[in-house]
Amino acid sequence: MTELNQRLSQLQAYLAADPANPHLLLELADLHMQAGGQHEHEAALQRLFAVAPGHAGGRILQGVGLMRQGRLDEAVAVFQALRDDGGEDPALCYNLAYALMLQGRYEEAEPHAAMAAKSLALLPQAGPLHVRALHFLGLLKDAVLVAESALQRHPEHLSLYGLLAMLYLDQENLAAAERVAHQVLELAPADPDAATVLGMLALSKQDLSIAGPLLRQACASKPNSGRAQMGLGLVSMLEGQLDEAESKVVQALRAIPGHVGSWHVLAWCRILSNRPTEAKEALQEALRLDRNFADTHGGFAIVEIMEGHLQEAQQSVRRTLGLNPESFPGQYAQSLLLQSAGRAEQAKAIHDQLLNSAVLPDGTKLNEAVARAMALASF
Structure with a gap:
């Protein structure tokens, strides 16, 4: 018998003698949740609320159970109601912040994470959660x-x-x-x-x-x-x-759909595979996240050249280099336009310079390996 099952058996024996003990009922509900017994977990909570209506610990545990089932809206509602009632329990603040972050509601989550992080000694996971909330907000x-x-206060927290x-x-x-x-x-x-x-x-x-x-x-x-x-x-x-590469980037975007640079990398995978229409779809997502990111407009310029829309590409290049004169996609598109205009020598000089020194949107430098990959693309 596992330690958890042993404790469950003990609790059942204690509750047989003291069936209305809220502390025992709360622990029973918690252990059933840990054991994966959803029905038993909910039944224990019902028993708890019958003897202690609105029990704060029970409601927090109820919210955690809802989170485990993926019912985030309901979990947030439970936690938020407790906070609205003045609840400041670190576990409550942590779980509300965590549920909100799972929904991508980082601005709402941050103050609750900050409150939880005040009790870092008791709840060490609250520190990383608060830092991640600020990170997601770009702060x-x-x-x-x-x-x-x-x-400085807790050097033992390696995470x-x-x-x-x-x-x-x-x-x-x-x-x-x-x-x-x-x-x-x-x-x-x-x-x-x-x-x-x-x-x-x-x-x-x-x-x-x-x-x-x-x-x-x-x-x-x-x-x-x-x-x-x-x-x-x-x-x-x-x-x-x-x-x-594309498979890995698509997998990454499931976790970080708001990361503009990853959409750019996906677009490059498709550009290098000569799939301009699909590259444009990735660039549209990047544009939705940030309309003033120069490299996104430069990516559109490259796609427009691939599709033969040179006039539109010229406009995109001007827009790109106006936002950032050193944008790799903008300069690369410019070299392709010069090549298409018959100015091959000038185009080659820009092209060679870019392959040796340019940088992808996430900060990764291009090198000869990428230059070979780019040869796979047919512009």
Whole structure:
């Protein structure tokens, strides 16, 4: 008999003698949920609410059970009602923030995550949740400050170090990102965030032999890591394995649908596979997320050239280079337009320069492997 089943048997015996004990009923409901007994879990909650209507702990547990069933709207309603009644229990704040984040409601989630993180010693997972909420909101400086402050008080929380390394990477503080990520992996070799950071840094240096294993390790530890999956997609792209690259990027986008750079990488997979219509679909998603991102308009210019719409492409190039004169897609499209206009020498100079020094939207440098992959595309 497992330890959980032993405890369930004990509780049943105690409840036979004291059937209206709310503490025992709450634990019974919790254990049934852990054991996967949904019907028994709900029955125990009904018994609890019969003797203690509106029991706060029971309602929190009810919300957690709803979350486990994927009934997020109902879970949020339960948690929010408790918060509206003045509830400040750290577990309540944490679970409400978590449920809201699962729905992509990061701005609403952040203050509840911040409240939960005040009790970091009791609820260590609240720290990473708050940092992730700030990260998703694009508040990188705030996220870094919160993570650094929390680690000063609780240096034992290694998962926060992995997140901090990721934040440094997004701030382009590469030396700090690498230093912290190495420190994390020395103490916690399976940390997915640290492995992702080091994998992406290796990828930026074109060291695929290091990047690939690190990113695969990150995905093994955290299968829903969009960043790691996207990194593996870039590894495959650089190796010229475009079908595999696209599969990984599509998988990444299930986890991070709001990441503009991943939509760009998907568009590139399709551009390099000579599928302009599908590339345009990916670019439309990127445009929906950010209408002023130069590389998105540059991607449209390349697609328009592939489709023979040169006048529209010229307009897209002007729009792209107006937003960012150094945009890789914009400059690449410009070189293709010059080539189509018979100015082959000028086009070749731009083309060669781009292949040697350009950067993809996620910060990964193009190299000769991508140049070979680009030869697969028929413009």
